[in-house]
Amino acid sequence: MSRNCSAGMTQRSGISAADPGQRPERAMTMIIKKAGLETVAYRDQDMPLDGLPEIAFLGRSNVGKSSLINCLLGRKKLAFTSSTPGKTRALYFYRVNDAFYFVDLPGYGYARVSKEEQRAWAALIEGYLEHREPLCGAVHIVDCRHRPTADDRLMAGWLRYHRLTTITVASKSDKLSRGALARRLPEIKKELELGAAEQLLPFSARTGEGKERLWGALKDLLKQADMAKGR
Numbered sequence: 099m100s101r102n103c104s105a106g107m108t109q110r111s112g113i114s115a116a117d118p119g120q121r122p123e124r125a126m127t128m129i130i131k132k133a134g135l136e137t138v139a140y141r142d143q144d145m146p147l148d149g150l151p152e153i154a155f156l157g158r159s160n161v162g163k164s165s166l167i168n169c170l171l172g173r174k175k176l177a178f179t180s181s182t183p184g185k186t187r188a189l190y191f192y193r194v195n196d197a198f199y200f201v202d203l204p205g206y207g208y209a210r211v212s213k214e215e216q217r218a219w220a221a222l223i224e225g226y227l228e229h230r231e232p233l234c235g236a237v238h239i240v241d242c243r244h245r246p247t248a249d250d251r252l253m254a255g256w257l258r259y260h261r262l263t264t265i266t267v268a269s270k271s272d273k274l275s276r277g278a279l280a281r282r283l284p285e286i287k288k289e290l291e292l293g294a295a296e297q298l299l300p301f302s303a304r305t306g307e308g309k310e311r312l313w314g315a316l317k318d319l320l321k322q323a324d325m326a327k328g329r
């Protein structure tokens with residue numbers, strides 16, 4: 099059942115071992131010396147061959163995946179963003195510091211494409227998540243304003259089933275008041291069936307809220323991948 103991921107990377111816990119919220123901020127930021135689009139993949143053959151660890155960013159169409167990647171990398175327009183949902187139709191590999199890749203996946207749940215195209219995307223995404231050897235973890239993004247959709251719940255269950263280390267993020271946190279956000283986060287956790295030790299990180303690409311904590315979690319994840327590979 100478990101996907102062919104690096105040995106030792108089978109816990110769905112990316113952020114539970116050490117709480118990034120407890121660490122000094124300086125230790126958590128990542129200095130981006132170099133970031134660029136390496137390749138756009140429509141099929142397996144288009145994907146990088148260098149074996150650098152990969153982190154997948156996934157979520158419903160228009161949830162803010164590409165904006166989050168730009169925010170993390172401190173680049174305004176590296177990943178393509180749009181107010182029209184369903185624009186990302188392939189896997190976009192962004193190479194960071196020549197050390198790892200961020201992979202921007204097509205959003206799921208976009209109804210206004212044909213069933214055939216939806217099936218083709220689903221096959222591409224599932225094939226990648228299930229079989230891609232350098233993949234060491236995922237960032238699953240849900241919109242903090244809404245109840246998780248059936249697709250969100252399916253995706254969370256799928257990631258759990260396949261034991262892919264996952265960091266869950268509640269995007270567009272600037273759109274809610276502090277009080278509303280505090281009430282909503284436990285509800286989302288419950289609906290996605292996240293364990294008590296698993297965090298749901300609020301994030302805003304607009305204000306940068308949550309950027310340091312997310313980098314802290316990503317650094318932990320990359321460290322585990324390096325250790326598993328003996329790098």
Ligand SMILES: Nc1nc2c(ncn2[C@@H]2O[C@H](COP(=O)(O)OP(=O)(O)OP(=O)(O)O)[C@@H](O)[C@H]2O)c(=O)[nH]1
Nearest residue numbers: 159160161162163164165179180184185186205303
């Ligand atoms: N207020 C606010 N708007 C955001 C935030 N993140 C993204 N958006 C907006 O949401 C829309 C979609 O953002 P994208 O980053 O393109 O979303 P995506 O998930 O990559 O979309 P697809 O690739 O089409 O699946 C854009 O209009 C963004 O400006 C955020 O943190 N706050």
Ligand SMILES: [Mg+2]
Nearest residue numbers: 163164178186
């Ligand atoms: Mg996108």
